[in-house]
Amino acid sequence: MQEQQTNQNNLTHQNTTQSQKTQTVGNTQTIPTLSNQERPKKVYQCDICHDEGFIFYKKRGYGDEIYEYSKRCECQIAKENQKNIEKSDLSEIYRRCTFANYIVGTKEQGEAKEKAVGFYRECTNPNPVSTAYGMLFYGQSGAGKTHLAISTLNNFLQYGKTGLYVNYLELVRKLSQFSMDYMQYNQEISKCISVDVLLIDDLFKSKSNSDISSAKLTYMIEIINHRYYNKKITMFTTEKSIDDLLTIDESLASRIVQMTDDRYILNMNNVANFRLNKQS
Numbered sequence: 516m517q518e519q520q521t522n523q524n525n526l527t528h529q530n531t532t533q534s535q536k537t538q539t540v541g542n543t544q545t546i547p548t549l550s551n552q553e554r555p556k557k558v559y560q561c562d563i564c565h566d567e568g569f570i571f572y573k574k575r576g577y578g579d580e581i582y583e584y585s586k587r588c589e590c591q592i593a594k595e596n597q598k599n600i601e602k603s604d605l606s607e608i609y610r611r612c613t614f615a616n617y618i619v620g621t622k623e624q625g626e627a628k629e630k631a632v633g634f635y636r637e638c639t640n641p642n643p644v645s646t647a648y649g650m651l652f653y654g655q656s657g658a659g660k661t662h663l664a665i666s667t668l669n670n671f672l673q674y675g676k677t678g679l680y681v682n683y684l685e686l687v688r689k690l691s692q693f694s695m696d697y698m699q700y701n702q703e704i705s706k707c708i709s710v711d712v713l714l715i716d717d718l719f720k721s722k723s724n725s726d727i728s729s730a731k732l733t734y735m736i737e738i739i740n741h742r743y744y745n746k747k748i749t750m751f752t753t754e755k756s757i758d759d760l761l762t763i764d765e766s767l768a769s770r771i772v773q774m775t776d777d778r779y780i781l782n783m784n785n786v787a788n789f790r791l792n793k794q795s
């Protein structure tokens with residue numbers, strides 16, 4: 516056992532030694548040489564493009580002429596997706612949320628999952644049947660709203676879209692901290708408006724509707740209006756009812772509903788509370 520381990524540890528060294536031939540120069544000096552065949556093969560991170568990032572292929576064009584094209588290799592797309600995932604602000608635990616591990620315990624939970632999957636498919640369909648680019652899950656906590664919304668965001672990230680997760684309370688806290696610092700404030704806002712997909716978790720979380728200051732409302736209006744006018748995919752979870760949202764700001768609420776095309780809007784109060792599943 517001891518010997519085997521030693522051998523393994525020295526494998527590289529031994530291979531080199533074995534394949535080395537020595538040339539005698541004069542009487543004393545020896546210079547190791549490697550023949551071409553014995554040279555260790557270059558190890559590529561990507562076997563498809565040999566780390567060039569592109570693959571070249573030929574295609575017959577008009578008049579039977581052969582043209583050479585190039586396209587980005589899968590490894591580059593995977594790298595970019597990974598970068599997008601890192602920039603999404605999703606914590607390690609949230610990155611593990613998928614449609615597959617959303618526990619469907621009731622018929623209603625099954626329907627909620629179908630809704631989320633349907634929204635993802637619709638937004639990535641080149642010929643969508645609706646004009647939806649928003650999804651709203653509202654209702655009590657513990658119904659799995661966040662898990663489903665994050666799973667949807669994860670799917671968009673895997674698809675190659677840029678995305679961002681923001682928790683409403685954290686976002687408004689940050690923005691009010693930066694309210695005197697125009698640069699930082701703008702940077703934070705532009706992060707929220709520039710990504711392909713934005714998830715605002717726990718929108719307008721507060722004890723009562725009157726707790727939402729006009730400053731907090733203004734931040735949300737700025738972000739949501741921009742996404743509304745630019746038809747950018749936006750997902751919301753909230754414990755507020757539609758009536759609450761309308762009370763907080765009628766035009767903002769109706770914009771959110773419009774973004775969902777009245778399709779991807781779900782009352783999670785009907786979904787049984789499965790707190791034991793640690794879904795929130």
Ligand SMILES: [Zn+2]
Binds near residue numbers: 562588
């Ligand atoms: Zn590659």
